[in-house]
Amino acid sequence: MSETKLNGQVTIVTGAGGGLGRSFALALAAAGARVVVADCKLDGAAGTVEQIIAQGGEAIEMELDVAEEASVERMAGSVAQRWGRIDVLVNNAGIYGGITRKPFFEITSSEWDELMAVNLKGPWLCARAVFPFMRERGGSIINITSATFYSGSPLWAHYVASKGGVIGLTRALAREAGDYGIRVNAIAPGFTLTEASLQLIEEAAQYGVNRGAIKRAQQADDLIGALLFFAAPDSDFVTGQTLVVDGGRQFN
Numbered sequence: 001m002s003e004t005k006l007n008g009q010v011t012i013v014t015g016a017g018g019g020l021g022r023s024f025a026l027a028l029a030a031a032g033a034r035v036v037v038a039d040c041k042l043d044g045a046a047g048t049v050e051q052i053i054a055q056g057g058e059a060i061e062m063e064l065d066v067a068e069e070a071s072v073e074r075m076a077g078s079v080a081q082r083w084g085r086i087d088v089l090v091n092n093a094g095i096y097g098g099i100t101r102k103p104f105f106e107i108t109s110s111e112w113d114e115l116m117a118v119n120l121k122g123p124w125l126c127a128r129a130v131f132p133f134m135r136e137r138g139g140s141i142i143n144i145t146s147a148t149f150y151s152g153s154p155l156w157a158h159y160v161a162s163k164g165g166v167i168g169l170t171r172a173l174a175r176e177a178g179d180y181g182i183r184v185n186a187i188a189p190g191f192t193l194t195e196a197s198l199q200l201i202e203e204a205a206q207y208g209v210n211r212g213a214i215k216r217a218q219q220a221d222d223l224i225g226a227l228l229f230f231a232a233p234d235s236d237f238v239t240g241q242t243l244v245v246d247g248g249r250q251f252n
């Protein structure tokens with residue numbers, strides 16, 4: 001633990017039981033934050049916490065279903081009760097890896113609703129739940145959207161629409177939360193190698209590489225600079241923005 005940029009800041013990362021969320025949680029802890037590792041899979045969350053503690057950081061796991069209002073409210077209340085503040089929320093949890101890609105006319109109504117509940121309603125519920133604990137001191141909300149919104153990536157219309165919704169939510173919340181010193185920004189990763197993305201697309205390791213200005217596969221670590229920028233006071237005057245981090249595949 002050498003960096004102290006986020007010294008003692010209480011940071012919630014949803015969906016941090018694996019994949020990008022785990023990388024985010026590890027990086028925030030390494031920057032000095034106290035991290036709440038929240039996931040619907042408690043064993044994954046516990047694994048992340050174990051790694052953070054092994055690095056000398058501070059973290060706790062919490063079971064959370066971002067689509068369930070009561071679960072989200074409970075999580076925010078427990079964090080505030082334990083640490084008395086919430087400084088940063090990373091809305092990362094999403095239905096992503098398990099998606100069966102198919103034409104829009106084959107997506108069922110229940111698949112659409114389930115995905116929207118997690119990917120779009122979830123970030124709103126989480127932002128709403130942390131607001132009472134951020135409004136006095138200010139804070140930062142970071143929404144993880146996707147570069148698929150800019151490419152209009154085919155065969156998962158519900159996913160792309162949900163991520164577009166997250167960009168709209170980011171802008172609307174930023175307008176309203178500015179008066180409370182809360183900034184709201186989004187990161188739009190390109191196709192990034194995680195366990196989930198490797199299952200999603202054949203030949204994932206080379207997917208899209210030639211379309212980038214920087215021609216190599218994207219790793220979770222490529223997102224950390226943007227994450228820490230939005231989490232830390234460096235971005236104090238930046239809000240409502242979406243930063244595409246994809247090696248220059250999409251220009252926004």
Ligand SMILES: NC(=O)c1ccc[n+]([C@@H]2O[C@H](COP(=O)([O-])OP(=O)(O)OC[C@H]3O[C@@H](n4cnc5c(N)ncnc54)[C@H](O)[C@@H]3O)[C@@H](O)[C@H]2O)c1
Nearest residue numbers: 015019020040065066092093094096097146191192194196
């Ligand atoms: N990997 C990529 O290429 C990529 C690209 C762009 C955006 N993203 C986005 O980044 C985020 C993380 O992606 P990933 O590759 O790590 O995928 P992932 O499937 O490994 O991670 C998603 C995490 O969210 C958790 N989760 C799912 N539903 C939940 C719920 N209802 N409540 C709480 N937790 C829940 C899962 O248990 C998992 O730990 C997602 O929002 C995804 O859409 C990923």
